[in-house]
Every structure is written in structure tokens, then in C-alpha cells.
Amino acid sequence: MSQEEESGTVRRGRPRSEAVEQAILAGAIRLLEEGVPLAEVSIERIARTAGVGKATIYRRWAGKEELFVDVLRSVEPPGPELPGTSTRDDLIALLEALRRRGLAKRSSAFLHNVFAQMQSYPKLWAAYRATVIEPRRRLTLDVLRRGVETGEIRSDTDVELLTDLFVGPLLLRTVIRPDATLDEDLPIRIVDAVLAGARPPAAG
Known part of the structure; x- marks a missing residue:
């Protein structure tokens, strides 16, 4: 041999x-x-x-x-490049990529039709979740865990729930409320609103 x-x-x-x-x-x-x-x-x-x-x-x-x-x-856009300057900046970059994907699905009849049909194929949908959706979710979780380590996020925070709070509004507007706006400043507004409740209390 x-x-x-x-x-x-x-x-x-x-x-x-x-x-x-x-x-x-x-x-x-x-x-x-x-x-x-x-x-x-x-x-x-x-x-x-x-x-x-x-x-x-x-x-x-x-x-x-x-x-x-x-x-x-x-046909998926490449994953975002994270600036690495802060948890806030990384989260904004992640949500901006999600916002752009939402805009693409709205403007592309091809993507809209394929994703609508894909729900009828459980094995295909499961494979797509495992190879595309879950890796992006793990990336968000990694950012949040680093935020806990650096003290930008409270140590008692449920990062799984926090991930849902960050991505939920964009998914809601993309899937359930396709008539809702996906404004350019939406990622910043979401990140700042959620982080306001997740930051450690100021020392005083």
C-alpha cells in the first residue's frame, strides 16, 4: 500500500x-x-x-x-465579514446581511417561489437548515458568547434567547410581514434596542 x-x-x-x-x-x-x-x-x-x-x-x-x-x-450571498471591533458592530454586520437577504427574496421571484415550494420537501428543508441556516445561527451565538466574555453582555444572559430577539424582527418582516419596510437603519435600531436590556448595569 x-x-x-x-x-x-x-x-x-x-x-x-x-x-x-x-x-x-x-x-x-x-x-x-x-x-x-x-x-x-x-x-x-x-x-x-x-x-x-x-x-x-x-x-x-x-x-x-x-x-x-x-x-x-x-444563490445565497456570502456570509458577512465581521469587523471585530465590538459585539455591537459584529451584530449590526450580521443583521445587515440578513436584511439584504430579505430584500433579495422580496425582489427575486425565483427565490420566493423556490422557498415557498421547499416547505413541501421536509428532507430538503432540513438539509438547507443544517447547511445554511444553522451555521449562521452558530455565528451569531459565537458573537454573543464573546460579548459575555468581554463584559459587553450580562453573564446571566440566555444567549439562545438573545439570538432569537436579534434575528426575530428581520425574519418577521421578511416572512410574515412582507409588506413591512426593511430600512437601512433597521439593523442598528434592533441591535441597540436589544443590547439596551442585555448590557451589564453601569457601575455607580
Whole structure:
């Protein structure tokens, strides 16, 4: 057995091609943008649209749901770069990214339709939550825990609940009240309002 085999670094099968993967994702997006329902977007149809064989897709994804998760991830904006100057600044950056995602979902018929249909696919929704939503929630929790460590947030604070208080207003306006405004200063207003109740009392 070679050193590479012992270390587990040997790549089996054909090497992955970034260009081929992008073509497959673009093919799936094209079908969805054309209004094809999720239920009718088959691997065969995606392969035909992308100009590849079905086997090429199955070498990269186990099935349609796994492929759809990567499709949704590919249209998500990148995570925000946190300034790291304070808990407040990091939270504002996180909520600004969430506000922009809300605006994108309002303005994009494609995103609106896909997310509306996705609720009918529990496995797809669960995979999307695990790979996209939960990592962003953990990032917010990390920021809040650092805030507790630095004394910017009270040590007895329930950071899980605090996370919900920060993101809740934006999710409410994006999902339940799509007619509500998502003003530019909304992240600042939310962060300052919630932090007002979470900061340690001033020494006096």
C-alpha cells in the first residue's frame, strides 16, 4: 500500500471539475427560473439543460435533494465579514446581511417561489437548515458568547434567547410581514434596542 493510500488522500474516480459543477447548478437554476416546479426538475432534465450525462451528476450528488441544497447555497450571498471591533458592530454586520437577504427574496421571484415550494420537501428543508441556516445561527451565538466574555453582555444572559430577539424582527418582516419596510437603519435600531436590556448595569 502506498503512502497516499495509507493517509487516505487518494481521490477515487474522475477528478471533480469546478466548471462542470457550475454548469449543473446553472442548469438547475435555469429550470427553476423558467418556472418549472421543484417536483418536475428531475436529474435527467437538469442533465439535459446543463449538457452533461446523468452519471456526471450522480458522481457529485446522491440525488435531487442534495443537488438542490447546493443550488440554494450557490444563490445565497456570502456570509458577512465581521469587523471585530465590538459585539455591537459584529451584530449590526450580521443583521445587515440578513436584511439584504430579505430584500433579495422580496425582489427575486425565483427565490420566493423556490422557498415557498421547499416547505413541501421536509428532507430538503432540513438539509438547507443544517447547511445554511444553522451555521449562521452558530455565528451569531459565537458573537454573543464573546460579548459575555468581554463584559459587553450580562453573564446571566440566555444567549439562545438573545439570538432569537436579534434575528426575530428581520425574519418577521421578511416572512410574515412582507409588506413591512426593511430600512437601512433597521439593523442598528434592533441591535441597540436589544443590547439596551442585555448590557451589564453601569457601575455607580
